[in-house]
Amino acid sequence: QLQLQESGPGLVKPSETLSLTCNVSGGSISSSSYYWGWIRQPPGKGLEWIGSTSYSGGTYYNPSLKSRVTMSVDTSKNQVSLKLSSVTAADTAMYYCARLFRVVVIKSYYFDYWGQGTLVTVSS
Amino acid sequence: SYELTQPPSLSVSPGQTASITCSGDKLGDKYACWYQQRPGQSPVLVIYQDNKRPSGIPERFSGSNSGNTATLTISGTQAMDEADYYCQAWDSSTVVFGGGTQLTVL
Numbered sequence: 472q473l474q475l476q477e478s479g480p481g482l483v484k485p486s487e488t489l490s491l492t493c494n495v496s497g498g499s500i501s502s503s504s505y506y507w508g509w510i511r512q513p514p515g516k517g518l519e520w521i522g523s524t525s526y527s528g529g530t531y532y533n534p535s536l537k538s539r540v541t542m543s544v545d546t547s548k549n550q551v552s553l554k555l556s557s558v559t560a561a562d563t564a565m566y567y568c569a570r571l572f573r574v575v576v577i578k579s580y581y582f583d584y585w586g587q588g589t590l591v592t593v594s595s
Numbered sequence: 596s597y598e599l600t601q602p603p604s605l606s607v608s609p610g611q612t613a614s615i616t617c618s619g620d621k622l623g624d625k626y627a628c629w630y631q632q633r634p635g636q637s638p639v640l641v642i643y644q645d646n647k648r649p650s651g652i653p654e655r656f657s658g659s660n661s662g663n664t665a666t667l668t669i670s671g672t673q674a675m676d677e678a679d680y681y682c683q684a685w686d687s688s689t690v691v692f693g694g695g696t697q698l699t700v701l
Contacts, residue, residue: 508690510638518630518638518681520690531688534596567637571690579644580685581628585637 473498475568475586483593489558493551493568493586500549501526506571507544507551508582511564519564523571524551558593565590597686599693606699613669615696617682620663625684627665629658632695633678641680642667674700 479491493507500507508523522532524542532540541554551568566589569582599619607613617627627645630638640649642658645665655670665684669676677700682693 510692517679517695518692520692523690531690533689569638572643574644577626577644578685579626580690581626581640581643581683582630582638583640583643583649585639587637 473570473584475570475584477566477568477586477589479566479589479591481590481592483558483562483591484595485559485593486557489553489555489562489591489593491553491566491568491589491591493553495549495551495570500544500551501546503527504573506531506573507542508569508571509542509551509553510567510569510582511562512567512588513561513564521553521555521566560593563591563593597684597689597691599682599684599691601680601682601693601696603694604697604699606701607669607672609674609700610671613672613676613698613700615667615669615680615682615698617665617667617693618663619665619684619691622663622665622684623661625660625686627658627660628683629656629665629667630681630683631676631678632681638681669698672698672700676700 476494506523509521524530526544539556568586570584629642632638645660646658
């Protein structure tokens with residue numbers, strides 16, 4: 472059974488860079504059928520997609536966050552990472568790592584496995 | 596940018612049918628999926644590719660998608676189905692989520 476586990480600092484200061492890691496276990500991170508995504512959810516609000524990346528370096532980013540986001544995959548460690556720069560209080564949220572299953576020929580994309588999430592608070 | 600619109604809330608009595616809608620321009624030309632998020636938990640995929648159920652999802656969950664509207668239907672709603680539900684689609688190389696619908700079973 473595939474498992475995803477997010478980790479990283481729970482508190483980040485304004486203007487600094489938020490860095491999170493997602494450890495993937497129970498399956499390979501290297502497959503063209505999957506991308507690995509980050510989704511966030513501010514307290515009491517809905518889901519916001521941040522972006523998704525593949526083991527081969529392909530990326531999709533939310534246009535509204537693209538200028539501040541970097542994602543990568545470390546196949547040797549089976550890990551996915553997220554960096555979000557110049558954070559403000561508006562970036563306070565639960566951050567989820569999830570596997571994006573793709574069926575490209577029919578343009579079907581959905582998240583079939585999710586981590587438990589990690590809460591990040593931006594505050595001085 | 597593409598937008599998906601859901602009603603903020605819906606109430607249903609136990610045993611009744613709940614229908615949650617998700618509207619977007621020509622959504623029927625895309626594939627829609629749905630997630631259930633119970634309080635304090637991570638989202639769980641309940642419908643993908645408009646009407647397919649992942650393994651382990653009860654048969655009372657079904658989906659449809661036509662025109663501008665995708666619909667998640669829960670037949671014989673149970674108390675355990677009380678949760679937030681989010682639709683999601685893919686447009687122009689981006690993932691788009693609806694704003695979510697809070698389903699209350701009372």
